[in-house]
Amino acid sequence: xxQSHFAFTxxxxxxxxFEGKRYPTGEHLFQAFKxxxxxxxxxxxxxxxxxxxxxARMEAHKLQAEQRVDxxxxxxxxxxxxxxxxxxxxxxxxxxxxxxxxxxxIKNSDRDSFWGNGPDGHGRNEFGKALERLR
Numbered sequence: 001x002x003q004s005h006f007a008f009t010x011x012x013x014x015x016x017x018f019e020g021k022r023y024p025t026g027e028h029l030f031q032a033f034k035x036x037x038x039x040x041x042x043x044x045x046x047x048x049x050x051x052x053x054x055x056a057r058m059e060a061h062k063l064q065a066e067q068r069v070d071x072x073x074x075x076x077x078x079x080x081x082x083x084x085x086x087x088x089x090x091x092x093x094x095x096x097x098x099x100x101x102x103x104x105x106i107k108n109s110d111r112d113s114f115w116g117n118g119p120d121g122h123g124r125n126e127f128g129k130a131l132e133r134l135r
Contacts, residue, residue: 007093008131011053016086026086027053031060033078034067042066080130097135105131
């Protein structure tokens with residue numbers, strides 16, 4: 001929580017409203033997107049089960065058999081929507097994002113080579129790229 005630009009992550013305590021419902025964090029909404037159109041009750045469970053983003057992720061992982069079959073094809077689009085909603089609903093976040101200028105934004109994660117830079121520092125960094133597109 002004390003890393004540079006932690007507020008940019010889906011784990012920051014910035015609630016997000018989507019279709020009239022408030023999600024405690026961006027992570028809650030992103031994980032719920034795995035289920036919203038296929039298993040609305042599971043999406044609602046993810047939204048309300050716990051305020052902690054780590055728990056939302058764990059619940060979504062436990063229930064992944066119910067997630068949309070095309071998740072890998074739509075996950076970047078859903079991340080972009082999550083970030084767009086989060087940043088446009090919190091003025092201070094968009095200001096902080098714009099203040100990064102044209103800097104490369106990197107999700108420093110030694111465990112995630114898709115959303116982050118991965119253990120070797122050469123991951124896809126799709127989260128950072130999504131932030132740059134939003135900026």
